Amino acid sequence: MKKLYHNYIDTFRGLSLEVWWLSLITLINRAGTMVIPFLSIYLSDSLNFTLPDVGWIMTFFGLGSVLGTWMGGKLTDKIGYYKVMLVSLLGTGILFVLLQFAKTFEAFCAGIFLVMLVADAFRPAMFVALSAYSKPENKTRSVTLIRLAINLGFSAGPAIGGVIITGIGYQGLFWVDGITCVLAAFLLLKVLHPKKAKILDVVKVENPVSAYKDKAFWIFFIAMFIFGFTFLQYFSTMPLYYKEVRLLTVLEVGLLMGFNGFFIFLFEMPLINWLENMKNSKTKLIAFGLFLVAISFIVLNFTSWVGILIIGMLLMTIGEMIAFPFSNAFAVERAKKGNQGEYMALYAIAFSLSHIFSHNVGMQMVDKYGYEFTWNFITILALLGVFTLFILLKVLKKEKNT
Incomplete structure (x- = not known):
């Protein structure tokens, strides 16, 4: 211990x-x-x-x-x-x-x-x-x-x-x-x-590249918008699903949502430290994180067993713990070639745009087609985000070779 x-x-x-x-x-x-x-x-x-x-x-x-x-x-x-x-x-x-x-x-x-x-x-x-x-x-x-x-x-x-x-x-x-x-x-x-304050990494670029002209970063932006759209369902449609379909009390919903923050607090730093030491590609790690988030939705349609809710939350939490830090680190690293503020703003805007569309679209889909259809759709959308990240890998590899 x-x-x-x-x-x-x-x-x-x-x-x-x-x-x-x-x-x-x-x-x-x-x-x-x-x-x-x-x-x-x-x-x-x-x-x-x-x-x-x-x-x-x-x-x-x-x-x-x-x-x-x-x-x-x-x-x-x-x-x-x-x-x-x-x-x-x-x-x-x-x-x-x-x-x-x-x-x-x-x-x-x-x-x-x-x-x-x-x-x-x-x-x-x-x-x-x-x-x-x-x-x-x-x-x-x-x-x-x-x-x-x-x-x-x-x-x-x-x-x-x-x-x-x-x-x-x-x-x-x-x-x-x-x-x-x-x-x-x-x-x-x-x-x-x-x-x-002590500055440890000064970045001065003579001819900065605009984030808005960076093809690879735009592909990354699309993947992050999809990730945000998917992830935010846990703060709008998912609590309603817990209450209306799985018949959890408000207290039980709160405890399940609280499990997410508690698990992150305990394990995110050791997990990130371990993954960093393995020297994996940031893009592959983000893709794996998004894949786990995708699976967290589809498993809910497999069984009526209440324990699947904890498994789903655990999958989403681990996915979030991997995807967020490494996507942020990717954006910071990429920003070194251009205007840092512009790059970091574009990264944050991907999630701001998700806020505008995610909650409303999710609610409308649940209302018209039900939760099972919505979880299937969200899973497919998240897997599309994973595919987008693999396209990003190819673009970055091509960049490296030129």
Whole structure:
């Protein structure tokens, strides 16, 4: 047991202090976005919006995310990641506090669009900062540490949010969200100011390649959109399937979903460390991760045994644990040949676009054709993503030979 503990701790060794600080800032920021999990409930219960109204508001949420991510990438290349992160955190804090005063449909659409526009400018800047603060050989593990922070934040946020709603109501969420973003900004100022932070990997490209002209990266983008579309079903249609078809209670659904975050927290870093030491191609590993996610859907149609839900969740979780860190590391590595902010923005946009289409399409399919058909469709789509990654392998091999 002691040896296992030391081996686990060893997987975190060698990461720079700056990466640890960046992870803490990300944890505070993500734990602070408590409004988001309760947004649909707040809009329908407190503001009495109809479900179609809520759907449109979530569309504006996604549009703000896409534009914010794109804008964040552009600004990162022009003024640097530090300024973008700082302004994004401060701006998001102020806008979250103001959002509580938006009471009409039009005002909330505009408000949530602005919040996401400013908030998601942080993402490409953070990825570029992560690249700068990491030694080349530590980038994948650094990405994994950030993912652990995000997962912890998303796990803690809703729990704290539930307590706040019970104690002081929904308005308290907006205040806490705003304050935590501002606190994260002050921590950034304190510990990662350019005069204090140590840069470990400076990338200067004389003639940068535009991400939008990079054929291989566009193929990668399509694969990541498919991955995002597939993965996000676990946060919209899957909980409904657990409740309506498998007759799980809300508590049981929560425990099953919580298993995902807990498993990632315990095993992702050792798994990534082990896979890195095996010297496998990042693209092949991403394809394998997406393949596991695909299988997690189709197995649900095989049996009515309740244990298959745990197997499905385990397959998805392991797939996610492999695909996310290595896809992120691939994007960071590829970005070295061009404008880093632009590359990291395009990578993040793939998932932002998934948010716009995934939930709505999944719900419509379940409504018209049922869950069994939907899981078959999602599996085929995910396997198409695996095939796309093998096309990427061929393109990269051809690039290498020319």
